[in-house]
Amino acid sequence: MGDEDERGLRRTRARIPAGMKVRIDDRYCIACGLCREVCPDRAVHPRLQDVHHRFEVLPQECTGCALCLDYCPAPGALVQYDGAQA
Ligand code: SF4
Numbered sequence: 001m002g003d004e005d006e007r008g009l010r011r012t013r014a015r016i017p018a019g020m021k022v023r024i025d026d027r028y029c030i031a032c033g034l035c036r037e038v039c040p041d042r043a044v045h046p047r048l049q050d051v052h053h054r055f056e057v058l059p060q061e062c063t064g065c066a067l068c069l070d071y072c073p074a075p076g077a078l079v080q081y082d083g084a085q086a
């Protein structure tokens with residue numbers, strides 16, 4: 001059972017370690033936009049030049065909170081990585 005953020009969105013995953021971030025793997029993303037809807041830091045942006053209307057996570061805005069991972073319907077589309085190693 002998770003806790004809720006200020007908008008009532010329920011988190012089910014444990015918080016990930018400090019410094020971790022999330023990126024989108026285009027091979028699996030179905031461009032549903034849910035990660036953009038739930039991201040509390042507005043780190044997910046549409047790729048304006050992409051004909052498939054996919055999204056990208058701006059590393060400088062992603063806090064690694066992992067909330068998006070709770071909502072993404074496409075396994076493998078959101079990938080955690082160590083921001084310090086990037
Ligand atoms: S990990 Fe958090 S801050 Fe980063 S894109 Fe996902 S919801 Fe947004």
Ligand code: SF4
Pocket residue numbers: 024028029030031032033034035036055071072073074077078
């Ligand atoms: S929630 Fe997952 S499938 Fe939907 S746009 Fe974001 S990464 Fe792609």
